[in-house]
Each structure stands twice: as C-alpha cells, then as structure tokens.
Amino acid sequence: xxxxxxxxxxxxxxxxxxxxxxxxKEITGAEHSICVMSxxxxxxxxxxLADKYSRAYAACKSGIDVCFELPVIYATGAAGDFAxxxxxxxxxxxxxxxxxxxxxxxxxxLFKKIxxxxxxxxxxxxxxxxxxxxxxxxxxxARAESLSVLCGKNAADIISMPNNILAIEYLLALKKTKSDIxxxxxxxxxxxxxxxxxxxxxxxxxxxxxxxxxxxxxxxSIPDGAYFALSEFFSHPxxxxxxxxxxxxxxxxxLKSNGRALLSSDLKSxxxxxxxxxxxxxxxxxxxxxxxxxxxxxxxxxTRNITLTRVCRALIHLVLNMTDxxxxxxxxxxxxxxxxxxxxxxxxxVVIKRASESDMPIITKNADYIPQNKAAQxxxxxxxxxxxxxxxxxxxxxxxxxxxxxxxNPLIA
Numbered sequence: 008x009x010x011x012x013x014x015x016x017x018x019x020x021x022x023x024x025x026x027x028x029x030x031x032k033e034i035t036g037a038e039h040s041i042c043v044m045s046x047x048x049x050x051x052x053x054x055x056l057a058d059k060y061s062r063a064y065a066a067c068k069s070g071i072d073v074c075f076e077l078p079v080i081y082a083t084g085a086a087g088d089f090a091x092x093x094x095x096x097x098x099x100x101x102x103x104x105x106x107x108x109x110x111x112x113x114x115x116x117l118f119k120k121i122x123x124x125x126x127x128x129x130x131x132x133x134x135x136x137x138x139x140x141x142x143x144x145x146x147x148x149a150r151a152e153s154l155s156v157l158c159g160k161n162a163a164d165i166i167s168m169p170n171n172i173l174a175i176e177y178l179l180a181l182k183k184t185k186s187d188i189x190x191x192x193x194x195x196x197x198x199x200x201x202x203x204x205x206x207x208x209x210x211x212x213x214x215x216x217x218x219x220x221x222x223x224x225x226x227x228s229i230p231d232g233a234y235f236a237l238s239e240f241f242s243h244p245x246x247x248x249x250x251x252x253x254x255x256x257x258x259x260x261x262l263k264s265n266g267r268a269l270l271s272s273d274l275k276s277x278x279x280x281x282x283x284x285x286x287x288x289x290x291x292x293x294x295x296x297x298x299x300x301x302x303x304x305x306x307x308x309x310t311r312n313i314t315l316t317r318v319c320r321a322l323i324h325l326v327l328n329m330t331d332x333x334x335x336x337x338x339x340x341x342x343x344x345x346x347x348x349x350x351x352x353x354x355x356x357v358v359i360k361r362a363s364e365s366d367m368p369i370i371t372k373n374a375d376y377i378p379q380n381k382a383a384q385x386x387x388x389x390x391x392x393x394x395x396x397x398x399x400x401x402x403x404x405x406x407x408x409x410x411x412x413x414x415x416n417p418l419i420a
Contacts, residue, residue: 010358012103012188013071014047014177018055018216020066020233023109023209024104027193028070028225029221031107032351032361034191036306041072042066043093043348045082046390047397050089052319053248054397056216057240058409060418063349067420068232072355074360075100076347078386079393080334083323085283088252088338091183095342102361106181106188110174112165113194120158121165132157145311170195182370232420242290243405248319252301254326259304262293280331284321292325316329327392337382344383345370345371349391349416374413 011031018022028040044066045334046059055062063074081092097103124132132153139149145168154162165171178190205214210228213264218225219241226234234241281289288308295307301322308318323329347370351359363369370376378384394412402408 008039009035009104010033010039010041010072010102010361011105011191012097012100013040013042013107014044014090014097014247015042015066016049016055017062017066018049019229019237020071021210021212021229022067023196023211024066025069025230026196026209027107027109029216030193031105031191033100034193035105037105038068039355040072041073041097041100041358043077043096044074046076046079046080047393048083050086051316052083052245052318052321052323054250054400055269056219056245056402057100057237058111058330058397058401058413059394060349060410061237063237064418065233067350067418068236068325069230070232072377073351073358077351078347078392079327079389080327080329080337080341080386083320083329085317085320086172086176087179088334090173090180091208092342094177094180094186094188095184096346096367097188097366098184099343099345099367100362101238101365102358103188105191106177107191107193108170108177109176109193109195110170111168111195112161112171113192114161115164115190117161118171118174118178118192121154121162122175122182124154124157125175126179126182129196139296148215149306153401157205192226199376216245219275220247230308236420240330243361243407244398246397246404249301251322252299253403254396255301255304255322256297258301258325259295259297262289263297280325281321282324282329282331283317284325285313288318288321297366298413326396327389328387333341333385333389337386340380340382343367344379344386346419347373347375350420368381371417372385373415 013028013031015024019418032040044059044063047055059076066074075096077093077096081088084092099104135153135156136149139152144152150213151163151166154166166175174192181188181190205218205223205225205228208227215225215228219413291308293305299307305315305318309315345368346362368376368379376387378387391412398409
C-alpha cells in the first residue's frame with residue numbers, strides 16, 4: 008500500500024486540484040492520499056474563504072483521504088518555511104511515499120539541478136550572486152540571473168513562476184530533512200496561479216474567489232462534493248484581506264500613541280520582534296496615516312526592498328503578535344510537534360491507523376491535547392489564536408458564530 012502526500016491551501020478545492028490528485032495517483036499507482044493544508048490564514052497573510060475544517064471536509068468529499076492542518080507559524084511563513092513545515096509533517100507521519108505537487112514546468116531534472124545549487128551554494132554561484140547584488144539587482148533577480156548562467160536560460164523562467172518557486176522549496180525541504188519521500192511533479196493544466204478570470208472547467212482559486220466577490224457562477228469550477236461542503240460559505244460574503252483592517256488600524260493607533268516617546272532603535276525591544284517585520288517597516292507602520300484601508304496600509308509599507316507579499320505576512324503576524332523569537336525557538340528545537348486532524352474519509356481508517364503509529368501526536372480532540380514541550384506549546388497557542396481571530400472576523404462580517412476550536416472535532420466525509 009502506497010500513499011501520496013500533497014501540500015495545499017485549498018482556498019477552495021477546485022477542479023484543478025482534483026485533476027492533480029487523480030494524475031498523481033495515476034503516475035504513482037498509490038492507493039491513498041494525505042494532505043497537509045493551511046489553516047484559517049494563507050501564506051500571503053489573507054484569511055481563507057471558509058474555515059479550515061470546512062475546507063478540509065470539502066477536499067475529503069472530493070477524494071483526499073486524510074487532511075491535517077499546517078500550523079500557522081509555517082502556513083503564513085515565507086515559501087521556504089511553508090515548505091519545510093509541511094514536508095517535516097509528512098516525514099513525521101512516517102507513512103507517505105510520494106510528495107506530489109503542481110508546477111508550471113515538469114522538468115524534474117532541471118528542478119533538481121537548481122535545487123542542488125541552492126542547497127550547496129558553490130563558490131561559482133555565490134560569486135555571481137554577490138556581483139549582481141552589488142550592481143543593484145534585487146535578490147530574486149540576482150538569483151535568477153546567476154542560476155541562468157549555471158543552469159541555462161530556462162532556469163530564470165522557472166524560478167519566476169509561483170508554483171515553480173514552491174516546487175523548488177519542496178525539493179530543498181526534502182534535501183534538508185534527508186527525506187526518503189519521492190518527489191513527483193504534476194504540470195499545471197489550463198489556469199495559472201494568479202489568473203483572475205473563470206476559464207473553462209479549470210480555473211485558479213484566485214479566479215474563483217474573485218467570481219464569488221462579483222456574484223458570478225462558479226458551479227462548473229468546483230467538484231460537486233466540494234461545492235456541497237462549502238455551499239453555506241458561498242451563500243454569505245466571504246472574508247478578504249480587507250477584513251483585517253480594523254484590527255491592524257487599532258494596533259497602529261496603539262503604536263502611534265506609545266511610539267512617539269521612543270527612539271526608533273527601541274521599538275523592537277518594546278513591541279517585540281514581529282515575524283517578517285523589519286525595523287524599517289515598524290517605523291513606517293507608526294507613521295502610517297489613519298484612517299486607511301488594508302490596501303492603503305500595505306501600499307504605504309511597501310518599498311523597493313520590501314515586497315507586498317512580505318508586508319501582508321508581516322501584518323497578519325502583527326495581529327497575531329507572532330514574534331521572530333518564538334518562530335526561531337519552534338524551528339530550532341524541532342519542526343513539527345503534532346498533527347491536527349481536520350477531516351478524513353470513512354474509507355481511510357487504514358491511513359489514520361498508520362499515521363497514528365508514528366511518534367508524532369495526532370490531535371483528534373482539541374480539548375485533550377497537552378503540548379509536550381515549550382516549543383509545542385508556542386506553536387499550539389498561535390494555532391488557537393488564529394482560529395479565534397478568524398471566527399471573530401467571520402462573525403463580524405456575517406453575524407454567524409463558527410464552532411469554538413475546543414468544541415470542533417475532525418469532520419468525517
């Protein structure tokens with residue numbers, strides 16, 4: 008019996024995800040599937056359109072056997088952290104044979120060549136990188152140009168596309184953790200990651216969310232099982248990044264009132280070293296004029312050296328008060344301390360049994376889980392806080408109270 012592992016956000020699960028799942032099983036011959044899925048907040052710092060249990064249930068109604076939560080410390084991290092956390096969980100489950108992921112290109116050998124260079128950082132590569140950075144290139148551009156010299160012109164194209172970037176990070180994570188899991192690339196079909204228009208049977212998650220905001224029909228973009236599981240969310244206004252604005256504006260107001268008397272160098276020691284937030288960003292945050300929308304706050308914080316994606320991650324970490332020191336402690340003392348089970352298919356009991364035989368605690372009842380150490384306690388506290396924040400945002404937007412985390416058990420599909 009073999010099992011594929013999939014790392015995803017499923018925001019929401021759509022026909023493209025179903026195609027990848029079926030293609031992965033066809034290529035590998037695997038009978039079962041395990042997904043490690045982002046919780047209530049995505050890698051770019053935005054809230055999910057439905058809560059994590061409902062999205063996992065939608066995936067399992069569409070064919071995924073078991074769905075675990077990727078802790079928010081990793082789920083809202085940079086691509087490397089996101090990949091490392093998810094791969095580490097798949098490793099610790101000790102029952103996954105293949106890691107299957109989508110990419111714009113399926114040239115595995117070229118991916119491996121790029122990954123080897125990034126992992127080993129040979130002198131030829133580091134010299135090229137330093138030279139291009141010295142000449143004023145941004146880090147992503149300098150990296151792309153350096154890899155093009157060593158791996159051919161196609162390398163630059165590969166690392167400029169979002170799913171290809173994640174694919175490289177998955178391969179790096181497999182190398183870093185000395186994993187035995189075999190990587191399998193599934194070439195993306197039809198819609199690209201950032202496409203904003205519904206097109207045919209397969210559309211991007213971005214396009215589907217955009218269609219929901221515009222009250223457009225999405226029926227033919229989502230499998231029946233997933234659509235049924237999420238229909239209640241589709242009938243109400245979905246959460247967007249704009250729903251974070253009141254929380255962020257309140258924190259900015261507090262920073263403004265307390266920060267005027269402080270030297271800029273004292274800000275981090277007083278307010279904590281928020282993950283992904285530099286001293287420069289904190290200084291700009293305090294100067295940000297209010298009132299302002301979420302987009303206006305992001306644009307104010309974005310600079311030539313600070314990307315919009317990083318700004319969005321920093322802002323969700325600010326609201327969660329997620330510090331760099333906590334994140335480092337979690338990563339230095341181990342990577343994953345538990346696996347929170349979100350949903351599973353009744354027919355997948357054998358997969359649950361195999362996962363339960365690993366040395367990692369599987370959370371099936373939130374109220375019963377007791378963290379084994381300080382790092383696990385920190386990781387868990389952020390997961391619980393993220394759920395409370397999400398539920399608060401959803402209630403504020405729709406008037407609907409989602410179940411408390413301690414009262415929520417895995418949903419059986």
